[in-house]
Amino acid sequence: MKKTLLVLSFGAFAITSLAGGIVHNTNQSASFIRMPARDASLGLDGVYYNPAGLTQLKDGFHLSLNNQYITQTRKIYTNFPGLNRDGFEGNVVAPLFPSVYAAYKTGKLAFSLGFNPIGGGGSALFEDGLPSFEMQVAGIPGSLSNAGIQTTKYSFDTEFEGRSVFYGVQAGASYQVNEVLSVSLGLRYVMLNNSYKGHLSDIMINPVFSALNYTGEMVSAPVFFGELSGYLGNVSANLGAVGSSLQPVLDGGGGNVPLSNGTSAGLTAQEVATLQGTIAALGGDPSNMTIAEAQGFFVAASAGYAANSQAMAGNAAATRDKEVDAAQSGTGIVPIIGVNLKFERFNIGLKYEHKASIKVKNSTKVDDVGLYPDKAEVPSDLPAMFTAGIGFDATEKLKVSAGLHYYFDKNA
Known part of the structure; x- marks a missing residue:
């Protein structure tokens, strides 16, 4: 998701009664x-x-x-x-x-x-x-x-x-x-x-965002942005936790092991499949990644979602x-x-x-x-x-x- 930040503001407005400069009036007599x-x-x-x-x-x-x-x-x-x-x-x-x-x-x-x-x-x-x-x-x-x-x-x-x-x-x-x-x-x-x-x-x-059950009905913009910020924050936290969970593998010397061969570094086959599926869902290519590269991918993705969460919080305030x-x-x-x-x-x-x-x-x-x-x-x-x-x-x-x-x- 691209980061989208909105800024809403009032502009100053000046009133001039009749013709003249941007300030001067010239109708100074009946x-x-x-x-x-x-x-x-x-x-x-x-x-x-x-x-x-x-x-x-x-x-x-x-x-x-x-x-x-x-x-x-x-x-x-x-x-x-x-x-x-x-x-x-x-x-x-x-x-x-x-x-x-x-x-x-x-x-x-x-x-x-x-x-x-x-x-x-x-x-x-x-x-x-x-x-x-x-x-x-x-x-x-x-x-x-x-x-x-x-x-x-x-x-x-x-x-x-x-x-x-x-x-x-x-x-x-x-x-x-x-x-x-x-x-x-x-x-x-x-x-x-x-x-x-x-x-x-x-x-x-009227956003359509199934993850939060928004189906195109008119809703409050600040409420939507607030909930979206919370959702993205949770995704960021979860991705960060996945990255942290790989640290023991790296500490044990398995950082350079291909992710596809992660079972040789102590990961279960289910864990390897889940990691590969998540990376692919986020737009990455897990086929040639090492476990260390996979960890870096999750850390970077977590930071990106955190930034988007902050942007949506800003949108909630702006609207x-x-x-x-x-x-x-x-x-x-x-x-x-x-x-x-x-x-x-x-x-x-x-x-x-x-x-x-x-x-x-x-x-x-x-x-x-x-x-x-x-x-x-x-x-x-x-x-x-x-x-x-x-x-x-x-x-x-x-x-x-x-x-x-x-x-x-x-x-x-």
Whole structure:
């Protein structure tokens, strides 16, 4: 029997509410629904999109409160062979997606504050788990069949819910250098919160293994692997005992005697026949073996069965019910610089947000998969981002806008 060892684990999962980089959200204003290209905005949502453009506001205090109710259906498809399904569906819900902006403009200066979900902002519930979960279970029948135990089916119960949000609180100052050029400088304090909750349980398979009276009915995978481990352990012990029983023959000088002539070294004819039959059943050729070689064969076979027994014990542990209930939190600082160029009929906004180096700390209630050790810290950086936008007043009633976003995701 070939040694087959399985490893089952939960994978981390991040939720992004709308388009952007792998982390960033760009829907940071209710006006985004009407005009997604906000990067040259001269309105109050410029606190986020184009802070240097705030110098174009009228003097005085300005306040904006927004909220978006966001729902999405996430569908994940896979062509991984052997799965019971090729599609997995999750529902994303973000009932609160607020954007709060305030600015005070006086002369050539503008001071601003902002609060919004910079990244994430929702939860995703996959009632049938994720492909990465089922892939691990789906491999069990093939692995067992390759090891000589015919198995064709599997079943299990799973569910996964992930939540992720990067809240940002920012402050900045903008200055109008001249009629065309304005610049800005700001800082954003980022608060990251993730949570992962799910389970993978009741793994069932249908092995055919007559030695343990398994006939192809669906049975508990960990129970089967546990019993198989015990069976292989007993076989290992018995083979080891046979090898040890030949030691007196070797001590008496009969090690080089052909096994087929073992009666001349003190073995009975029945013992010789049993040894030869067992060796043949295990895939060996006893015809040319000496008694010493026969002993070595049994010792090696015993070690092989012991290793398989340990592997099956590992499979029993790997297929037991798994649960995870963990949260992560961390903070970071993002410096923000901006430039705005205002011309008669068009406006250009430029912004660069630096990378935020963030380490999140685990707060774990249950971690059967060993991925979220309690109080451990792991990096979860917020990548840098560059945006450029242009707004053109084609007529008094028509404005054309375009934007470009570049996310430095590979450097995070």
